[in-house]
Amino acid sequence: MESVNITQNNSQEFDFEKSLDVGNWFLMGSPVPLLTIMIAYWLFVLKVGRLWMNKRTPFTLTNVLAVYNVAQIFISLYILCIGSDFLWHNGLIQTGCGIEKADVKLSATAGTYTYFLAKITELFDTIFFILRKKYNQASFLHIYHHSITVMSTWVILKYEPNMIATIFLGTLNSFVHVIMYTYYALSAYPQLAKHLWWKKYITKLQLVQFMLIFVQILADYKYSKCKPSNILITVVCVNLLLFVYLFSNFYVKTYKLNDKKTKNVD
Known part of the structure; x- marks a missing residue:
């Protein structure tokens, strides 16, 4: 589609401004619908789901998980492609306030919205853990990570949808998720799971x-001609540091300590 500057055509300006009013998009008009989804999610994964599964046999969900994980791979690939294209043409540092070309702005906003919807669908990760009675995997780290990602993406989309920092974050995260959901898709089949050695990686x-996102957003804040807001910087950096702590702690407990125990047994 040919790039169109918003100021060149009044009718096109109206159409694009209407399209870019994310308040008219599904789940974006008010925080209430998303909060309802999140409360239902927390109730199910922390209480209701566990009570419901208490006297039930765990579901296997092999084929369901395979389809779900493959779908997540393609969604992440799509976001990765459009995000990479945007960053390739616009760089990693914000050079100006806003995006001049209306079609590019709409594409960037729509890509961020797709990322937001993807984060909502990823809540099923935890729901599947509960249905399979994998309660140890529905940890504080897992639930917090999924919850804060959904809610912060909503806030970013609502108030700062076209910042380079947030597009970089979503693009890099989608790359990681392509690999992660490929692992999950394969591990859904027991005959394949035993051959998968790269989970810790x-x-x-x-x-x-997390480190790359941290470096990028600080560089963007220092060198950008249109800096991210202090609120965005604070929220992202605090959560990145918390994620580094939680994921590092998980890595040490899951892999390092287990390796030591295995060596001691040997």
Whole structure:
């Protein structure tokens, strides 16, 4: 589609401004619908789901998980492609306030919205853990990570949808998720799961991701001609540091300590 400057055509300006009013988009008009989804999610994964499964046999969900994980791979690939294209043409540092070309702005906003919807669908990760009675995997780290990602993405989309920092974050995260959901899709089949040796490297990749996002957003804040807001910087950086702590702690407990126990047994 040919790039169109918003100021060049009044009728096109009206159409694009109407399209870019995210308040008219599904779940974006008010925080109430999203909060309702999140409360239902927390109730199910923390209480109701566990009570419901108490006297039931765990569901296997092999084929359901395979389809779900493959769908997540393609969604993440789509976001990765459009995000990479945007960053390739616009760079990693915000050079101006806003995006001049209306079609590019609409594409960036729509991509962020797709990322937001993807984060909502990823809540099923935890729901599937509960239905399979994998309660240890529905940890504080897992639930907090999924919850804060959904809610912060809503806030960013509502108030700062076209910042380079947030597009970089979503693009890099989608790259990690392509690899992660590929692992999950394969591990859904027991005959394949025993041959998958690279799970711990996904956690390492996630930690590298957090570090890169941290460096990028600080660089953007220092060198950008249109700096991200202090609120965005604070929220993202605090959560990144918390994620680094939680994921590092998970890595040490899951892999390092287990390796030591295995060596002691040997």
